[in-house]
Amino acid sequence: xxxxxxxxxxxMSELVSSLGWLExxxxxxxxxxxxxxxxxxxxxxxxxxxxxxxxxxxxxxxEEEEDDDEEVGPNGEKAxxxxxxxKKKMTKARQERFRARRVKANARERSRMHGLNDALDxxxxxxxxxSKTQKLSKIETLRLARNYIWALSEVLESGQSxxxxxxxxxxxxxxxxxxxxxxxxxxxxxxxxxxxxKCGGPGVVAGHPLSYPSPGxxxxxxxxxxxxxxxxxxxxxxxxxxxxxxxxxxSGTPPYDGPLTPPLSISGNFALKQEPSPHESERNYxxxxxxxxxxxxxxxxxTSTTGSLAGGPQAHPLFQASRYELPxxxxxxxxxxxxxxxxxxGTI
DNA sequence: TAGGCCATCTGGTCCT
DNA sequence: AGGACCAGATGGCCTA
Numbered sequence: 001x002x003x004x005x006x007x008x009x010x011x012m013s014e015l016v017s018s019l020g021w022l023e024x025x026x027x028x029x030x031x032x033x034x035x036x037x038x039x040x041x042x043x044x045x046x047x048x049x050x051x052x053x054x055x056x057x058x059x060x061x062x063e064e065e066e067d068d069d070e071e072v073g074p075n076g077e078k079a080x081x082x083x084x085x086x087k088k089k090m091t092k093a094r095q096e097r098f099r100a101r102r103v104k105a106n107a108r109e110r111s112r113m114h115g116l117n118d119a120l121d122x123x124x125x126x127x128x129x130x131s132k133t134q135k136l137s138k139i140e141t142l143r144l145a146r147n148y149i150w151a152l153s154e155v156l157e158s159g160q161s162x163x164x165x166x167x168x169x170x171x172x173x174x175x176x177x178x179x180x181x182x183x184x185x186x187x188x189x190x191x192x193x194x195x196x197x198k199c200g201g202p203g204v205v206a207g208h209p210l211s212y213p214s215p216g217x218x219x220x221x222x223x224x225x226x227x228x229x230x231x232x233x234x235x236x237x238x239x240x241x242x243x244x245x246x247x248x249x250x251s252g253t254p255p256y257d258g259p260l261t262p263p264l265s266i267s268g269n270f271a272l273k274q275e276p277s278p279h280e281s282e283r284n285y286x287x288x289x290x291x292x293x294x295x296x297x298x299x300x301x302x303t304s305t306t307g308s309l310a311g312g313p314q315a316h317p318l319f320q321a322s323r324y325e326l327p328x329x330x331x332x333x334x335x336x337x338x339x340x341x342x343x344x345x346g347t348i
Numbered sequence: 349t350a351g352g353c354c355a356t357c358t359g360g361t362c363c364t
Numbered sequence: 365a366g367g368a369c370c371a372g373a374t375g376g377c378c379t380a
Binding site: 102105106109110113114117137138139 | 352353354355356357358359
């Protein structure tokens with residue numbers, strides 16, 4: 001798996017002592033270094049050694065330019081002549097400037113990645129299974145976000161209920177089994193028969209027909225669907241069709257990596273919402289806005305009593321029952337566990 | 349212990 | 365020249 005040109009920790013001190021400038025650089029890391037960063041000094045050292053191999057120590061730099069034209073590969077073969085301007089000698093001053101540039105660039109790169117991670121965190125918060133303790137991985141967050149948009153589009157386009165089996169199936173499409181468990185658990189719904197490809201196995205776990213098998217999952221509670229999420233979903237009653245939508249997931253979902261139908265038909269709806277400026281959105285940010293579903297439920301579609309937050313989460317049995325003890329006879333507005341059980345048998 | 353995920357460093361490339 | 369972005373490399377942490 002990982003190649004280890006040098007020991008992860010063992011021979012490090014030897015290498016470190018042979019590189020005088022190394023310690024200096026480590027100590028010259030940004031002053032605002034987080035504890036996390038401090039805990040990763042070994043890693044920084046590793047990085048330095050990596051770069052050292054490429055740049056060479058100061059002693060090596062003096063020789064570096066001389067045999068430029070006759071580079072010989074590890075197997076003795078001649079490497080092609082290096083093109084472009086000849087490398088200038090790395091004088092001490094140049095090296096110092098280079099180091100300073102690198103340190104600055106590293107700091108920028110760190111903050112850039114932090115910004116990216118912050119954005120990912122914000123994305124996690126609006127996912128239907130946000131949990132502070134059970135963070136979705138980056139890749140799973142992106143996949144779920146993609147599915148979420150897709151599923152909400154389907155809700156708007158075809159009137160499919162956000163509580164339907166198909167909705168969960170769409171959310172879980174292509175997700176890992178633990179993430180699928182998380183999503184299904186958060187939605188208080190059972191496993192999907194369609195998620196066997198990547199989402200996991202058949203999904204019926206011993207003890208409860210509605211629970212996902214959850215190998216390796218920590219004890220509950222982990223991700224949970226925020227009350228507002230579910231209430232908004234429950235409140236949302238899109239146009240109801242007599243016949244199931246031809247686009248319904250269970251009747252033929254597009255392949256996971258295939259092109260999805262863009263939510264063109266709903267873009268107008270979304271566009272109606274005045275997006276706050278970055279500043280405003282920061283100020284007004286709420287952990288679980290479920291913006292689109294909320295907006296739709298409160299502005300475009302009739303909202304049931306349970307669909308309003310006024311009643312509070314405890315107003316619905318869904319929020320009184322543990323996910324793991326959800327009785328089979330809980331009736332949803334348009335979806336029941338029995339519904340699910342039959343769907344698992346492929347009768348829908 | 350292998351594998352997954354992550355943070356960081358780094359050099360290259362493109363753009364201003 | 366310098367910054368943003370990217371991908372590769374590396375090592376740490378955690379879990380099955």
